[in-house]
Amino acid sequence: MLRRRPKRFLFGLHLSGSIESALSIFSVYTGICEFSHRRWLVLGCLILGVTWASWPTMAEPSIPSDRHAVQLSYAPVVGKVAPAVVNIYTRRRVSTSSRSLFSDPFFERFFEGMPFGVPRERIESSLGSGVVIGSEGLIITNQHVIAGSDEIIVVLSDRREFEAKIVGSDDKIDLAVLLIDPDGEPLPFLEFGDSDGLEVGDIVLAIGNPFGVGQTVTSGIVSALGRSAVGLSDWRSFIQTDAAINPGNSGGALVNLSSELIGVNTAIFSRSGGSIGIGFAIPANLVRVIVDSLVAGGKAVRPWSGILGQSVDYEIGRALGLPTPRGMIIKAMHALSPAWEAGLKIGDVILSIDGHDIDNPQGLRYRMVTSALGVNIPIIFFREGKIFETTMQVVMPPEDPPRDVMVLEGSNPLSGATVGNLSPGFAQELGLEWTRIGVVVLRVESGYAARLGLRVGDIVLELAGEKITSTKQLLKILNQEPVEWEIKIDRGGKLMSVVVRL
Known part of the structure; x- marks a missing residue:
């Protein structure tokens, strides 16, 4: 006859499989066919206690000690690097003029340049971050974080504040180096990785x-x-x-x-x-x-290759016989470039530099600028179905011709402009391609040049029918004082021409 299990035994149902198996073995071994409710309960508690005692105890929390363990928590990494990351606050004073009746466009036509507005000064603030890279207080940040600032405040992770001075900056890379004085106390800093x-x-x-x-x-x-x-x-x-x-x-x-x-x-x-x-x-x-x-x-150094190129796509790669489209094909090369000295030619495909694949002109520039001056770096290139290897020396772009900066004066259409000769080195400094040649406008003040609308960065190509190659030639033509001046200018790749009569 089946009997109902007592309700007081229900607490052990989650271990019923193990308990019933144990009881079955125990019954066979002892020959006992039936127990009272009390004996069931006592025996169940004993087995439950043995099972609980066999479970592993909870481990105490500990700091990861190796790479595999640290992947479970970033806390050890953060604890080491966070003290070297700082907050940067900048302030700059901006002068503005309050609007008045004479600020209306109608009155501006008649009173242009008259100081009717009341000047006001306001403070602009901005924030950013930085990284301590030297225990003496050397800090790096982005150049745009501190651009135009009158005051730079660095706040360390321990809330100490220091005024920083600019060691140097590079707006093209967008990096700036700052220095603070921690009163002789070494600061936590980060090491550079590869x-x-x-x-x-x-x-x-x-x-x-x-x-x-x-x-x-x-x-x-x-x-x-x-x-x-x-x-x-x-x-x-x-x-x-x-x-x-x-x-x-x-x-x-x-x-x-x-x-x-x-x-x-x-x-x-x-x-x-x-x-x-x-x-x-x-x-x-x-x-x-x-x-x-x-x-x-205090100035960034950028080696050059003297090469202009483009990425190799599928069509170019198939035409050249490359197994797969890769590398950068050379379209132009300067006669004074290290690439020319290394034996490279127009039409060669550069595959790698110093063991790093090259796929575009930007990648070539990056590998050049991260290489040390004076060293010879290996280059692997493709030419006429074969792969070759050569070495190229890392050098700075030459200043040939010399920049010869001068201010133009007198009764001529370029009066008031400051000009200079373009060279690979000077062009790189101005952010121009080394292929740009001629005389570049560096500054425009009052005079005929300002009235003509000449701008900084304009390149004077021709003057009075003659192609301009140097500042001395330009000055010689200006001193001739012809009746009519025809000027051709390259402005950002666009050709402009104007005729001036003085």
């Missing part, structure tokens, strides 16, 4: 001061490497990451799990101003080179 050793998928942490809320850490992976076609600079080859980077993060640290600085957070792609998982950082290898040159001389 950004060339990064791989897509590596875990990275971004640390900064987004929106001024305070030091914030976000995590992500390396989404892509060698991002150059992002409209920011021809000299940089960005690390792309999906770690959240927001306004205020500029100049902050991008670190790896070895607590090394592998990038400086610089920009984001966003339509709203907030992070959508597409952020860009300047690679540490480029940062190191720029910092060394700024600290040494």
Whole structure:
């Protein structure tokens, strides 16, 4: 006859399989066919106690001690690098004039230049982040964080504040080096990592001061490497990451799990101003080179190749006989360039430089600027169906001809302009391609040049029917004082022509 189990036994149902199996064995062994309710309960509690005692105890929380353990928590990495990431606050004074009746466009026609508005001064503030890279107080940040500032305040992680001075800056790379005086106390700083050793998928942490809320850490992976076609600079080859980077993060640290600085957070792609998982950082290898040159001389050093090229697409690769479309084909080359000395020719396809693949002109520039001056770097290139190897010396672009800067005066259409001779070195300094030749306008003050509408960066190609190649030739023609002047100018790649009669 079946009997109902007592309700007081229901607490052990989750172990019923184990208990019933044990009881079955126990019954067979002892020959006992039935127990009272009390004996069932006692025996169940004994088995439950043995089972509970066999379960492992909860481990005490501990700090991860190796790479595998640290992947479970980023706290050890953050604890090591966070003290070296600082907040940067800048202030600048801006003078404005209050509007008056005479600010109306109608009255401006008659009273142009008259100081009717009352001048007012206001303070503009901005914020960003920075990274301590030297125990003596050397700090790096983005140049756009401190651009135009009258005062720079650095706030350390321990809330101490210091006024910083600018050691040097490079607006084309968007980097600035600052220095603070920590009163002789060594500061925690970050070591540079090898950004060339990064791989897509590596875990990275971004640390900064987004929106001024305070030091914030976000995590992500390396989404892509060698991002150059992002409209920011021809000299940089960005690390792309999906770690959240927001306004205020500029100049902050991008670190790896070895607590090394592998990038400086610089920009984001966003339509709203907030992070959508597409952020860009300047690679540490480029940062190191720029910092060394700024600290040494206050000016960035950029070697050149003297090459103009373009990426090899499918059609070009098939026409050249490349097995797969890769590399950069040479379209033009300067006669004084190190590439010319290395034996390269127009039509050659550069495949790699110093062991790094080259796929576009920006990648070539990046590899040149991150190479040490004076060394010979190996180049692998493709020519007429075969692969060759050569070496090219890393040098600075020459200033040939000399810049010969002069101010033009007298009764001529260029009076009031400051001009100079273009050369590969001078063109690079001005942000122009080395292919630009002639006489460039450096400054325009009062005079006929200002009335003519001449602008900084204009290149004088022809004057009075003669092709201009130097400032001395330009001055000689201006001294002839012809009745009519025909001037041809290159403005940003567009040709302009004007006839002037004085």
